[in-house]
Amino acid sequence: MRHRFSALGRVARRFPRAHLILSGALIATVSLVAMVPESGESRSERVQTLTLPKHDAGDQLAGLESSRHQQAQPAAPTASVPTLASQPQERWQRLTVKPGDTLSGLLQEHGVTATQVYRLINGHPRLKELTNIRPGESFQISLDSGGELNALRYHPSRIETVEAELDGERWQVAAHTREYLRRTRFADGTIDNSLFLAGHAAGMSDNLTMQLANIFGWDVDFVQDIRQGDRFRVLYEELYLDGEKVGEGNILAAEFWNRGRHLTAYRFQTRSGDTEYLDADGNSMRKAFIRTPVSFTRISSRFNLGRKHPILNRVRAHRGIDYAARSGTPIKAAGNGKVIFAGVKGGYGNVVIIQHGQQYTTLYGHMKGFAKGIRVGSRVNQNQTIGYVGMTGLATGPHLHYEFRVNGTHRDPLTVPLPKARGVDANEKPQFLVQAKRMQSQITMFAEAATLASSNVF
Ligand SMILES: [Zn+2]
Incomplete structure (x- = not known):
């Protein structure tokens, strides 16, 4: 338990001596809660909630291994390296x-x-x-x-x-x-200027702040959407070897308040070994895409980099899919995101471009008109109607011209691998909910301890 004391101890040290007694009491509470299994749960289950899943491709420190017992062990080699007995x-x-x-x-x-x-x-x-x-x-x-x-x-x-x-x-x-010793840490901050500055002020590394931005990147545009007074809380891991801090592991749970919205995310490892950040209901923080943003339709032109344009009558790459549909057919947002363009753009006619997370944009062209409320900065949900099929711009008949870009590069919407965002399986959901609840109470207790330690009420 020593690490949890020191985690809060660090918080407490920032505050006057008079508050230490109270902080100490809270620290003890946090430690106790973390230590005593809730009724009906085995100890190993409890330990698992405090440790991290095996490394995944996204880990900053590739090759990390974790075990469900490591929290209870010193940072010693787990497999003792055998000395080659044959060699003096x-x-x-x-x-x-x-x-x-x-x-x-x-x-x-x-x-x-x-x-x-x-x-x-x-x-x-x-x-x-x-x-x-x-x-x-x-x-x-x-x-x-x-x-x-x-x-x-x-x-x-x-x-x-x-x-x-x-x-x-x-x-x-x-x-x-050998294993890192992983210590659970807490940080919270209020944004004055930028997320990174607030992260620094909260003692977070840029790596950790990036993780935070990536987790919430599907819901929050950290350049445009951030407002003064937005705030966050983060539960994360620090990694130690031989008693020395060597880096940060992963964010275990995080909360974000953005312009009155409250978002939460919990890290979860499925039985199949995938790790994912999920909201309190077990939905993935990464959002899925629908393949076809318009119903009652047929494909009239495919993704083709050597197509002869029907109006221009010369070879001009077709970097999207055309869906022929009756004029006025609703066009749906392919995924949750934010409108970054809504207006007229040359041959595209009336166009909407939606940004999804950090990497993806979708474009919808030749629209007859936009749906109500669709303008730059609007936030849209998957399947929400954003406009109607038309033939504005260069079009021979009513159709939707649809493009999908990954990091700015056009990809064939029919074949591009879309991010999986299934959320937690029904059979693993009870376990997730228990873990999420525990992580949430850890956050709450760390946050209360920090608040009480810094207030002058006592
Ligand atoms: Zn087209």
């Missing part, structure tokens, strides 16, 4: 790379032949990595009585150890990864 300790030599050294040169200085070096680095992909070793880094080698290289070990990162041993002609390689 004194045979190990540590080699440190100096500027200008090559792996081959360095090994040869220590009596390893060029042939042996060649066999070593081609003996296993993990041994090939050794050729990337940089000045200041070191590794250990062991030579047998005949001066032949027969074992080697190095640390590709602070948490990894690679051990290699020559077994006859072949190099056998074992890799071990």
Whole structure:
């Protein structure tokens, strides 16, 4: 429990001594709540809510492993690295790379032949990595009585150890990864100017603030939508090795108040191993897209970069899909987002462009007119009618011209992989709701402790 004390202790230290007693009482409460399993729940379930799922591709610190027990353990290697028993300790030599050294040169200085070096680095992909070793880094080698290289070990990162041993002609390689100690931290802030400045003021790194912006990026435009007085609360992990902070892990839960809207997000790992941020009801924070933004329709022209334009009568890439439909047929927003353009744009005629999250935009052209309330800055929900099929601009008949862009690049709306946003499966929802509730009460208690510690009421 020491880490939770220190997490709040850090908060408490910022405030006058007179408040420490009260803070202490609250800290104890937080610790106790986190420690005592609620009735009917096993301890391992509880621990799991405080730890992180296994690493996913989005992790800032790739290769992180986590275990459900790590909170209770010191930051020691979980798999003890076996000493190669066949090698007496004194045979190990540590080699440190100096500027200008090559792996081959360095090994040869220590009596390893060029042939042996060649066999070593081609003996296993993990041994090939050794050729990337940089000045200041070191590794250990062991030579047998005949001066032949027969074992080697190095640390590709602070948490990894690679051990290699020559077994006859072949190099056998074992890799071990030790765990970070993860501490749950809390930060809150009110935005005066920008999210990043508020993040800094709250003691958050830019990495953490980016995570926060990405989680809520489908609902909040952090450039346009932010108002003075918007605020946030974040529960996140700090990572430690050997008692030293080495970085941040993931945001576990976050709340955001934006212009009167209150958004919440909880990190959840499904049984299949996917991690996702979900709202309090278990819906994904990332929003899905519908493939076809207009019903009762047929495709009249596909995505085709070499199409001959029917009016211009020359080759002009068709970077979208045309859906022929009766004039006046409602056009739906393909996903939740914000209108960033609504007006006339050359050959497109009446156009609406919607921004979805940070990466995606959709465009709807040749509209007869816009739906009520659709203007730059309007927020739209998936399936909401944004306008009506028409033939404004360069069009031979009524149709919707629909484009889908990912990071500014046109993609075929029919084949582009769309972000999955299923939310939690029904059979995992009860577990999610329990976890979300716990994370929420942790946030609330951290927040109350910080507020009380900073108020002058007592
Ligand atoms: Zn078109």
